[in-house]
Amino acid sequence: MTKVFLSGAGSKPLFEQVYEYICTRIQRGEWKDDEKLPSVRELAAELEVHRLTVFKAYQLLKDARLVYVKDKSGYYVHPGNRLPFRDIDSPIVSSYIQKSHLSEIHRVPATYQFSYALIDPNLLPxxxxxxxxxxxxxxxxxxxxxxxxxxxxxxxxxxxxxxxxxxxxxxxxxxxxxxxxxxxxxxxxxxxxxxxxxxxxxxxxxxxxxxxxxxxxxxxxxxxxxxxxxxxxxxxxxxxxxxxxxxxxxxxxxxxxxxxxxxxxxxxxxxxxxxxxxxxxxxxxxxxxxxxxxxxxxxxxxxxxxxxxxxxxxxxxxxxxxxxxxxxxxxxxxxxxxxxxxxxxxxxxxxxxxxxxxxxxxxxxRLQQHIEKLRIALHIRKNILEEELAKTDWKWHSPAGGLNLWVELPDTLSLDALLAKSIEQSVSFVPGSICDPAKRADSWIRLSYSYINEQLLRDGARRLIRIADELERETKR
Known part of the structure; x- marks a missing residue:
């Protein structure tokens, strides 16, 4: 059975999905404190679901004290339930655990930048x-x-x-x-x-x-x-x-x-x-x-x-x-x-x-000359990264173009730990779960070979492999 995902959640009853939809709109401030919400009939028509589905969602919201009821009037937003702004110190925590936004990963400074699927500015005219x-x-x-x-x-x-x-x-x-x-x-x-x-x-x-x-x-x-x-x-x-x-x-x-x-x-x-x-x-x-x-x-x-x-x-x-x-x-x-x-x-x-x-x-x-040279440069960089990764038991499909390698890591390697240690040592990559609508792909990472030069690419790959080897040895102790 194919699973349906709404807002990153796993397969859930429809009334829970409607509950999350209403929560999101309240938390965004689209419905203000003490503002009347759409009636059960109105919201059911808007979302094209059964009225009982909306009613059950509203009951959940009431139990969670996100809404309250006025007799013969309807449902209202309970005051004080908007999410406060939080200044999260670690963009990795913010992106990987809370939001999984690629932009947050990109905010992390790194010498060996494998997270940018961008062309090295030095390759542009x-x-x-x-x-x-x-x-x-x-x-x-x-x-x-x-x-x-x-x-x-x-x-x-x-x-x-x-x-x-x-x-x-x-x-x-x-x-x-x-x-x-x-x-x-x-x-x-x-x-x-x-x-x-x-x-x-x-x-x-x-x-x-x-x-x-x-x-x-x-x-x-x-x-x-x-x-x-x-x-x-x-x-x-x-x-x-x-x-x-x-x-x-x-x-x-x-x-x-x-x-x-x-x-x-x-x-x-x-x-x-x-x-x-x-x-x-x-x-x-x-x-x-x-x-x-x-x-x-x-x-x-x-x-x-x-x-x-x-x-x-x-x-x-x-x-x-x-x-x-x-x-x-x-x-x-x-x-x-x-x-x-x-x-x-x-x-x-x-x-x-x-x-x-x-x-x-x-x-x-000039454009055609530029593109032809760029293809050669990217091909060389892809080959360098693959040469280094070939020394491991990691797996990937060698692409015929583009900017990225999609790499499968051993099950024994914790992706959370690898990401944290890599950032500490100025190596950045994209964890697979960010690219997965189901937020799984816990054994995969995306490595972009297009942004850093050939020497940094080789050195960065070796550093990433060394970090992974150290983590695996620690796990076996």
Whole structure:
């Protein structure tokens, strides 16, 4: 039986999930002290559950003194039950135990930084950027005096339309593209547009941790779908789609974060067919498509979509200019019109200067030279990390592209202890549970080989292995 997860909890009765949903809204301050809550009938209609389910949730809240009852009037928020702000000293405690947010792990300073799935700034064309930014102001002297449209700069949209058509045979007109401030914003916009509280959302297990947080924040019921080196169990996935009627499936099928797996072309076509048959949107997050080492990956799922059920998110931030935060959402007009409304509320348009700078570089010959050199550099760094890890009994699948290794540790090694000791010795990595919608994956870690240089990479890997060996010896004593 597939388990359903809401807000990180395990499989629970529906009334307990509604209880947690109400608690969250009270603790966020959406319902104030002594404010009247929706009636049982109103909340049941909003969440599309039985009234008895809401009634049982309210009884739990009453027993916990989170709400109180006024005769013939209804339920009210009990004063004094908002969560206080806590200044937690250790970001590791905050992230790993309490919140499991990747951003908290990133706050930890470390010499050997394996937690950043970012490109080493020294591999980016910084001097070239500084030289041509002035040319942008010469070409567009009023660029700082103008807003972009909500959809994005027309010149950039036209260029991306041609790019997608030439590269992937999308035949995508500019009006079907919207520029966003990075892929994380794109995921958030899609979630706000499509997901209502208690909607079912499929997410790969493991996956990009920020996506888990975004869909949880929308109140989604999350069903994890295991991803393997060969892709998905399509029979299982089809059964889940038929049984739970999910609103969407968020997936990262190309050089997947964190595993590095790539879903084969044959599965991609069938995935789109299944989505169309079950009216389930596929939200395809594709930030690493150009970061292949030898062979170019299969075409995006969007290539196969004919009914409008695939939403394609393409980020260029990782390997072109992270500071510009440029990504694109591609979808059909019926969805794009709704996205415009959500985007206008978020920021009313990605900064025009960022788009112009990106466009100028994206259309230059220098870009292709940069990407080719970057692939070589990343391939070398991946090989260095694998050389060092080969001295252990740890297990991983060697990716054909991307920025990460997804490494399985021995069962005898405590991940909690390894994380704590590593941080003490200036080594940072991402614990697997942060990437797991079910908060398991206790024997896995994500090591990113893209951010630190070759010598630091080798030294850091050796230090991490030494820490692990010391912990295992202590366990055996």
């Amino acid at each position: 910084n001097r070239y950027f500084s030289e041509y930014v002035k040319e942008i102001f010469d070409l567009y002297p009023k660029v700082l005096s103008s807003y972009s449209t909500v959809q994005g700069d027309e010149e950039l949209l036209e260029t991306l339309s041609c790019y997608f058509t030439d590269r992937h045979r999308f035949h995508l007109p500019p009006e079907d593209i919207m520029i966003t401030s990075g892929s994380q914003q794109a995921i958030s916009l899609v979630a706000h547009m499509l997901v209502q509280p208690l909607d079912t959302v499929l997410i790969e297990r493991p996956t990009y941790s920020a996506a888990i947080d975004i869909f949880r924040q929308q109140g989604a019921q999350i069903i994890p779908i295991d991803i393997h080196p060969h892709g998905y169990d399509l029979d299982q996935l089809e059964q889940v789609m038929k049984q739970f009627k999910p609103r969407l499936f968020y997936l990262n099928p190309t050089f997947h974060n964190p595993t590095g797996y790539t879903v084969p072309a044959a599965q991609r076509k069938r995935l789109v067919e299944m989505a169309e048959e079950n009216r389930c949107f596929l939200v395809e997050d594709d930030p690493f498509h150009d970061m292949y080492f030898q062979q170019e990956p299969p075409a995006p799922l969007f290539t196969y979509g004919t009914e409008g059920y695939v939403i394609y998110i393409r980020s260029f931030s990782k390997y072109i200019a992270p500071g510009l935060r440029i990504a694109a959402i591609c979808c059909r007009p019926v969805l794009m019109n709704h996205l415009f409304a959500v985007k206008s509320l978020a920021d009313n348009g990605t900064p025009l200067l960022n788009q112009k700078v990106f466009h100028y570089y994206f259309t230059s010959k």
